[in-house]
Amino acid sequence: MNFHVELEHQRNVLITRLKGELDHHTAELVRVQLDEAIQRGQINHVVLSLKELSFMDSSGLGVILGRYKLLKGKGGKMVVCDMNPAVRRLFELSGLFKIMNVYDSEHTALTGLEVVS
């Protein structure tokens, strides 16, 4: 299936770009890759960039919420940017909007993190 996780380190922030379709099947890949990067250390925060995420269901919400909690437990933050209207609707429905900061672009997300960290 067409899904890809792209990771880019920028100082203590890990930019995570999700591309393709995120469901129960592909959520496992996100969990494994992000947990490995977070456990390896040197990362305080994650910017989840969703510009090229073409599909997401509640399994995506689950894996995002799980990584958010993991980072929070380590004193870090996870922010989200560039979501399409369908993904935005799921964030609204589930209440994730209330706990996670959402930005228009990677640039504003990174700027936002520097202000809060």
Added chain:
Amino acid sequence: MNDLSNKNQTNHMKLQFASRSENEAFARVTVAAFVSQLDPTMDELTDLKTVISEAVTNSIIHGYDNNPSGVVTISAEIVGEEVTIYVSDEGNGIEDLEMARQPLYTSKPDMERSGMGFTIMENFMDEFEVNSEPGAGTTIRMKKRIESKKALYN
């Protein structure tokens, strides 16, 4: 593509596949392709793909406990501008339906399930109904009226 513009036209399909997570994408793409004959908007197609994904994932994770030897059956029927979709399994069934339908409730918190599956299906479809028998399986029935892009031009 618009053979079904006559309100009395009907069409139907049936799909069966192994309860493997790889098949979630196959299921939602196939149902979306079937419904395409009603000329749905992109938003309507996304809604349908999402609810199919939710229902099939539920069958795999909760119905069959991720055992790939289970079978998931989807049938869909188009009558006029309405599509009715059934997703069923012969798995564990749901013990407490009231509880299962609560937003954010999940029977598998250790697996990082969001507990939003039923809530999404209820919100995205016009009608939503669950029939479940513990030990025998679960069937979801969902219905949606497709507004159709061509209505914009009439």
